[in-house]
Amino acid sequence: MSNGKSINSVFLDSVSKTPEQLLSKLLEGKLKEAGVKQYRKGAKALASHMLENGDQEFHFEDEDDEELDISIQISADDIALLEKQADALVGEIPEIVDRLAREQSREMLDDYRKDWFRYRRAEERDFSAFRWRLEARWGEALDDLRLLVDLCTDEGEKERARLSKSKAKRAPIARHALVQLHVRACQVAREILTLIENGFPDGAMARWRTLHEIEIIALLLHDGGNELARRYFDHQVVERKKAADLHQRTCRVSGSTPLSQKEMAEIEEDFDSVVKLHGKEFAGDYGWASRYLNNPNPRFANLAERAGAEASKPEYKYASYNVHASSTALRVRVGSLNGQGNLSAGSTNAGLQEPAQKTAQSILLISSLLSSRSRSIDHAILLHALVRLRDDAILKFETAAQVLLVDHQSIEEALFEQQIEDIDLSMI
Known part of the structure; x- marks a missing residue:
């Protein structure tokens, strides 16, 4: 316009x-x-x-x-x-x-x-046609991922219902933490699906980064039990103190109302209380895991290593490019056929397999932690069915990506023969 x-x-x-x-x-x-x-x-x-x-x-x-x-x-x-x-x-x-x-x-x-x-009506027509082509190419794989996310969400609802009826004498803090993390994981997975369905693989990969972080925390809490989960929840006080300090330092510039002396005093009192309870290292960014990791100043990389997620470190770094304002993100693109391509402000039909496959792996792993102690035959059958569904989805996304690559090469060869240049193939 x-x-x-x-x-x-x-x-x-x-x-x-x-x-x-x-x-x-x-x-x-x-x-x-x-x-x-x-x-x-x-x-x-x-x-x-x-x-x-x-x-x-x-x-x-x-x-x-x-x-x-x-x-x-x-x-x-x-x-x-x-x-x-x-x-x-x-x-x-x-x-x-x-x-x-x-x-x-x-x-x-x-x-x-x-x-x-x-102008909007014309855009809507073009985008509807693109969505139709995307669904025609990726729809079978997407349906498997949609079904996987739905079934995992159902499992989370069942576990939350079981937990609400629990009569255990000791509060199952770790189970509460896992259920809450699982709820958030399902929401993030649906956000990733929405981005994939609309042709935004770079955004989907950035959201998978969050899903992967939830996955690592869930693995640690599942292993660390109630004690680690208690520290994890108590660390909210540390985060609140940091947020309050930042607010007080910037409120005059931002025009926000500063917290009152009484509010700050309460926050300081709570902070001092949890630090006294858990130790001075508790005040760090990941201080809740310091004792568990035997590390006074742990970083997220230490958490990932302890969770056994070291193999996902390259993908996590790759996903981080589209979270931060890194110059690498201007060159390295998930939504291109070779991983590198021109920046585009719109949708693309390429690169959808990577965030989709990672999401399938992460959501199933987080879901499996919810009822890992279950020994029922029904649960065992369901878990095997979910694993098969995940593997089918991963394979179908890979197959669709390979077909896309072949189609792309064929179109490029045809355009070259006709001496046609400067055609955007990202929405084929």
Whole structure:
């Protein structure tokens, strides 16, 4: 979409004639003194002539004026006055620009809004066609992933119901933590599905990064039991203290209302209490895992290593490119056939297999932790069915990706034979 006239052209229209106008104003007085009846019209023509031709002879003919032969002198004082007026004009340019921008922005926005309905309908038609092609290519694999996420969600609901009926004397803190993590994992998995279904594999990979982090925490809490889960929940106090400190430091700049002394005192008291209970290392970013890892200052990499997720470290790093503003993310793209491609602000039909396969693996692993102690035959059958479903989904995504690559190469060869260039194949 584009509006008719740019702000640059409007600005040039406003200021481009100003030197001529300044000179014309000066010449008006001199022509009037010389007896020229149409001195305004003559001054304007003479000013234009002088700016283009310097001090060459000028002929001005007008029926209201008799033939006059006059000579005009531009004195040093005249030059100084013009320079002063020009300097004043330069000083006014920012104000002129701002005024024109405000005036033109209203007109521009009105034009955009008038055109938007038609433009949006065209976009919707194009995107619907793209979604149809994506579903035709990836639909069978996507259905397996959708079914896997639905079944895992059902298992989470069943475990939450069982937990609510538990009459255990000791509160099953670890089970509560796993159920809550599983709920969040299912939500993230559905977000990933939404991104994949709409052709955003880089965004889906970025969301898988979050799912992978949930997976690692779930593995640790499953192994560490109630004690580690208690520390994990208590660490919310540390996070709240850090958030409160940050808020107090930035509220004046952001315009937010600072926390009261009473609120800060309560936060400080809670923080001191949990640090006293769990030790000074508890105040670190992952202090809740310090004792479990026997590490006074653990990092997330230490958690991943203990969880046995070292093999996923390259994929995790790869996914991180699209979370942070890394320059690598400008070059390395999940949504391209070779992993590297031009940046695109739109959807693509390529690269969907990687976030989908990773999601299938992660959501099943997190789900399996919920009822890992179950020994029922029904649960064993279901778990084997879910594993088979996951493996089928992974294979189908890989097959679809290979077919896409073959189709892409065929289309490129056909375009090359026809000497057609600059065609975007990302939405084939």
